[in-house]
Amino acid sequence: xxxxxxxxxxxxxxxxxxxxxxxxxxxxxxxxxxxxxxxxxxxxxxxxxxxxxxxxxxxxxxxxxxxxxxxxxxxxxxxxxxxxxxxxxxxxxxxxxxxxxxxxxxxxxxxxxxxxxxxxxxxxxxxxxxxxxxxxxxxxxxxxxxxxxxxxxxxxxxxxxxxxxxxxxxxxxxxxxxxxxxxxxxxxxxxxxxxxxxxxxxxxxxxxxxxxxxxxxxxxxxxxxxxxxxxxxxxxxxxxxxxxxxxxxxxxxxxxxxxxxxxxxxxxxxxxxxxxxxxxxxxxxxxxxxxxxxxxxxxxxxxxxxxxxxxxxxxxxxxxxxxxxxxxxxxxxxxxxxxxxxxxxxxxxxxxxxxxxxxxxxxxxxxxxxxxxxxxxxxxxxxxxxxxxxxxxxxxxxxxxxxxxxxxxxxxxxxxxxxxxxxxxxxxxxxxxxxxxxxxxxxxxx
Amino acid sequence: xxxxxxxxxxxxxxxxxxxxxxxxxxxxxxxxxxxxxxxxxxxxxxxxxxxxxxxxxxxxxxxxxxxxxxxxxxxxxxxxxxxxxxxxxxxxxxxxxxxxxxxxxxxxxxxxxxxxxxxxxxxxxxxxxxxxxxxxxxxxxxxxxxxxxxxxxxxxxxxxxxxxxxxxxxxxxxxxxxxxxxxxxxxxxxxxxxxxxxxxxxxxxxxxxxxxxxxxxxxxxxxxxxxxxxxxxxxxxxxxxxxxxxxxxxxxxxxxxxxxxxxxxxxxxxxxxxxxxxxxxxxxxxxxxxxxxxxxxx
Numbered sequence: 001x002x003x004x005x006x007x008x009x010x011x012x013x014x015x016x017x018x019x020x021x022x023x024x025x026x027x028x029x030x031x032x033x034x035x036x037x038x039x040x041x042x043x044x045x046x047x048x049x050x051x052x053x054x055x056x057x058x059x060x061x062x063x064x065x066x067x068x069x070x071x072x073x074x075x076x077x078x079x080x081x082x083x084x085x086x087x088x089x090x091x092x093x094x095x096x097x098x099x100x101x102x103x104x105x106x107x108x109x110x111x112x113x114x115x116x117x118x119x120x121x122x123x124x125x126x127x128x129x130x131x132x133x134x135x136x137x138x139x140x141x142x143x144x145x146x147x148x149x150x151x152x153x154x155x156x157x158x159x160x161x162x163x164x165x166x167x168x169x170x171x172x173x174x175x176x177x178x179x180x181x182x183x184x185x186x187x188x189x190x191x192x193x194x195x196x197x198x199x200x201x202x203x204x205x206x207x208x209x210x211x212x213x214x215x216x217x218x219x220x221x222x223x224x225x226x227x228x229x230x231x232x233x234x235x236x237x238x239x240x241x242x243x244x245x246x247x248x249x250x251x252x253x254x255x256x257x258x259x260x261x262x263x264x265x266x267x268x269x270x271x272x273x274x275x276x277x278x279x280x281x282x283x284x285x286x287x288x289x290x291x292x293x294x295x296x297x298x299x300x301x302x303x304x305x306x307x308x309x310x311x312x313x314x315x316x317x318x319x320x321x322x323x324x325x326x327x328x329x330x331x332x333x334x335x336x337x338x339x340x341x342x343x344x345x346x347x348x349x350x351x352x353x354x355x356x357x358x359x360x361x362x363x364x365x366x367x368x369x370x371x372x373x374x375x376x377x378x379x380x381x382x383x384x385x386x387x388x389x390x391x392x393x394x395x396x397x398x399x400x401x402x403x404x405x406x407x408x409x410x411x412x413x414x415x416x417x418x419x420x421x422x423x424x425x426x427x428x429x430x431x432x433x434x435x436x437x438x439x440x441x442x443x444x445x446x
Numbered sequence: 447x448x449x450x451x452x453x454x455x456x457x458x459x460x461x462x463x464x465x466x467x468x469x470x471x472x473x474x475x476x477x478x479x480x481x482x483x484x485x486x487x488x489x490x491x492x493x494x495x496x497x498x499x500x501x502x503x504x505x506x507x508x509x510x511x512x513x514x515x516x517x518x519x520x521x522x523x524x525x526x527x528x529x530x531x532x533x534x535x536x537x538x539x540x541x542x543x544x545x546x547x548x549x550x551x552x553x554x555x556x557x558x559x560x561x562x563x564x565x566x567x568x569x570x571x572x573x574x575x576x577x578x579x580x581x582x583x584x585x586x587x588x589x590x591x592x593x594x595x596x597x598x599x600x601x602x603x604x605x606x607x608x609x610x611x612x613x614x615x616x617x618x619x620x621x622x623x624x625x626x627x628x629x630x631x632x633x634x635x636x637x638x639x640x641x642x643x644x645x646x647x648x649x650x651x652x653x654x655x656x657x658x659x660x661x662x663x664x665x666x667x668x669x670x671x672x673x674x675x676x677x678x679x680x681x682x683x684x685x686x687x688x689x690x691x692x693x694x695x696x697x698x699x700x701x702x703x704x705x706x707x708x709x710x711x712x713x714x715x716x717x718x719x720x721x722x723x724x725x726x727x728x729x730x731x732x733x734x735x736x737x738x739x740x741x742x743x744x
Contacts, residue, residue: 090708093491114711118492206579217689271600273577397492401710408691415603415692422693433710437490 044070044077047336048102051080052088052323054357061356069343076336096120101328104337109143109321110219110393110403112156116146117397117440121326123153127338132345135363137161138387143321147442148239148395156324159344160359163290163382164224164319164390166307169300172209172284176200180305182381184389187308187316190259197268200284208270210263211277211286214414221410222393222403223319224287225260230391232256232312236402237394242434244402244427249420256312257410258419265416289319290382293372294358306381308389320390322359360386397440401433478724485718491711504718514719517690517697518726524613524698525677525730532617532673533666536624541658543625544632554629558622565619569686572615576601584611602688605695612683612696620676624669631665632658667738674734678727699723 051062059082066080081102083091089111095101096118107115115121124144125133133141136157142148144156173180176199181187188196200209213220226236234253237244247253263269270277278286279299286292287309297304308316325344327337343349350366353359354373360382361367368374373383394402405426412422434440485504489497508514539557543550560568575583578600588596601611635658643653659666681700684690690697690705699719707716 096492114492117494119494120492271578273573401712404705404709407689411603411689411691412693415600415605417693433712436488436712437493438495441495 044074045333045336047076047078047104047333047340049078049080049337049340050092050102050105051082052085052106053082054085054323057356058353061353065344065349065352069340076333076339078340099330101330103331103333104325104327104340106323106325107156108219109156109158109324110399112144112324112326113146113395114397114399115326116155117442120329121155122329122331122334123155124157124327124338125154127327127334128157129342132342135345135365137362137364137367139320139390139392140362142387143392143395144324146395156326157341157345157362158322158324159350159362160322160354160357161320161362161386162322163360163379163385164227165309165382165385167278167286167288167292167296168305168307169281169284170303170305172200172203176203181307182305184308184316184385187311189311190313193310194262197263197266201268204284207267209283209285210268211270211272211283211288212264213272213288214269215272215275218407219403222406223321225410226393226406227309227317227319227391228256228260228312229253231309231314231317233314236406237396237398237430239394242396242398242439244430248406248427248430249424253423254420257413257423259312261413261416261419264414290359290379293379297378306379308381308385316389318385318390320386320392398430398434398437402430405429481717481720484714485721487714489714491707491713504714505722508715508718508722513694513697514699514702516694517699517702520609520696521678521680521698524609524680525674528613528617528677529670529673532620533624533670535617536621536669537628539621539625540628540632543629554626557625560619561622563619565682565686568615568619569683573602573687576611578603603692605693608688608692608695612687616680616683620673624673627669628662628665631662635661667735670738671731671734674730675727678723678730699726
């Protein structure tokens, strides 16, 4: 907060009541405080923890972990508060303005840089034990490091990552006579992918053979489709200069997004309004994340294949990143927060969470022992991709503006807009935001 | 009335108005003043950089932003279509129900039902109705009505149809409220006026023009004003169904303000948008009132 004048602070506080008030009322009303272990020792140091109410299995696992942690030692007592996911970011931001953040909280991965830039977080390099950090998979380290580059520090750590790829119905592919690539090295080229769609469509009553999860909203489109830009040697922004012009609107980017537009405008893509295009057998191919594996496998069984995303020219690329834990700058007990975080990163705990929510484990030890992601696991492709073919979304405080611009561009392109024009507009919007923020200087002063 | 008598009465009046006045001040006046103040700065949510006073720069910026101007245009088009259509339909239904029908309570409830449905539910239903392809109910119905001449469209992803589709579902959802208010207004018109009109030999059309409409005037003005404000407030439908797209065809001033302030964390820009929007709604509402009052005098 250094460098901020008193007037600005007052304005910011006023903002909290004026603009965020509405967003706050609902989440605040249904925020639930989970009591720590009732029998906790009296002298234990309280450690406040916020978590978004994600999937029920994730929530229950964390509650068990809190109870277990509080029971196995008596130095710290973790007090967990669950906050609804819908208003989570707004509520954390508002709490930050009011100086009311907990010791430890979780954040959606791509927003981490924005929080770190705001000075709300402390680096974990010195807080987490050396062995714990060494066990993290490379994609977790990459996503949690800010700024990117050699002077980056670790601000966030996820106990699990995410996996993105294509899920395919082997039977439909056999009928259409199309080969199934099962490693990133053998991924379809753009042309092979187009041919595969055409071959599948010839055997499909309505010609719609691909599910791109068009029913999803928001972040999905940046997460799932910006890797195509990198595969075509473009990107959302130039990661060194932080400028989008010349990168997001480059010919390579236009080419990759034109390809996506062709799939949609060519009638190959199911709108998936019921989120069941793949499980009902309407499509043979679904562009989706690891979270769909359970449902898809229940329906298709051995017919289910997990494939890499198509290669737009320079190697198949995929997404990464999920929710991450971070210790706040005003934590009353940073030691307690990091002790709990280190506990969550123990192999048994990482596995407990990964088995509960089906996500790729965040540590090497847990990955090796995971039934889904281990050497023989059905989702080992996702584990292999992380750190080799996966691309972290840009780690800059400009990310909220970047993803907003790309989501709009994607929606326009999907509905048939001129690709070059849509991407040029998105690039201009991003560059203007970066200029408004004086280039997001890392030191905190322009 | 003596000053002595007015004292306690005025005090009681103030006392009774106090909760509403305090509420208005806290939730309308203060936020508006704050928003205006914020719009004069370059404040950005979560920025560690010092906030600076930039004068009217943000206003110049939003008023030259093609997306925001498109949003204002969409608001205007939406209001220009929805206000007359929704009020007209509501009046027609209210007139139909303003007679001794056994089923009236049931019908009234049915027409009012969409108003109380949470919009998230409404959105799911209408997203399915507007499903692309020949199987989508909206496309199937038009196919049937036009005897096969309708080519299926992707309602919510087509620049030509998206705003229209949102207008249709908005009218469907908002209709009940106007209908109930107008029905209450109709029932407040003294029956003796209708009897007198009948004795004077007035037909149904003349009765409507000279008895119903004048009797309903205040209620109609209120309904039109409320509908106009609600039309300019268009946000939920857009946020849930189209996110302003495709190609800004359905974006609105409020949607842009929320996207700027919360999606992109550009609080000052968002504040400037809400100030412009508020001034515009105020002007339009004032215009509607002036128009109604002017007509009343003649």
